[in-house]
Amino acid sequence: MSRTAAASWRRGPSAKGRVEPEAAGIPRTLQLGAMILVLCLLNIYFNIYNKPVQRVFPFPYTITTFHFAFGSFFITLMWLLNLHPKPRLSLQQYAKILPLALIHMMAIVFANMSLGKVAVSFTHTIKKEMNMLFLIVLFLQTPSLLVLGSLGSVLGGVVLASMTEISFNWLVAMFAIS
Secondary structure (H helix, E strand, C coil): CCHHHHHHHHHCCCCCCCCCCCCCCHHHHHHHHHHHHHHHHHHHHHHHHHHHHHHHCCCHHHHHHHHHHHHHHHHHHHHHCCCCCCCCCCHHHHHHHHHHHHHHHHHHHHHHHHHCCCCHHHHHHHHHHHHHHHHHHHHCCCCCHHHHHHHHHHHHHHHHHHHHCCCCCHHHHHHHHC
């Protein structure tokens, strides 16, 4: 769904029947920035407090299933109570979304498996390195030398830390990479 289509879906047509572009500017940018910040903070909170849960209950598949069930319940509740509009997607759009959703689901499963075995910081450092590599490969764009240099130093730190980490093994590294 394009940005314009998504915006018109939320707003609906104007009185003349045509869709008018949304007002852009500083308030919209600040709202987006605040939403990204909240997402990052919730992700940090989730990962830090997920680690003790996995120490007590070391079943990452069950934990992941609970996370999906819990999220699905609240999204369904929001749709039923009209707190958030239900998406209106075509079968073609669902067909495009499904592979991405499955890959995202597997990434969450593997992240939970990795988080149960090693430190949260180790898992996320490897994931960020791999995300950058995938972006380079998929979009065929090379980051600046400063970015590559900073990533190289981070990767070097991960390699050095992995050599002395007792809980490190290649299976855990593969889970973190995914």
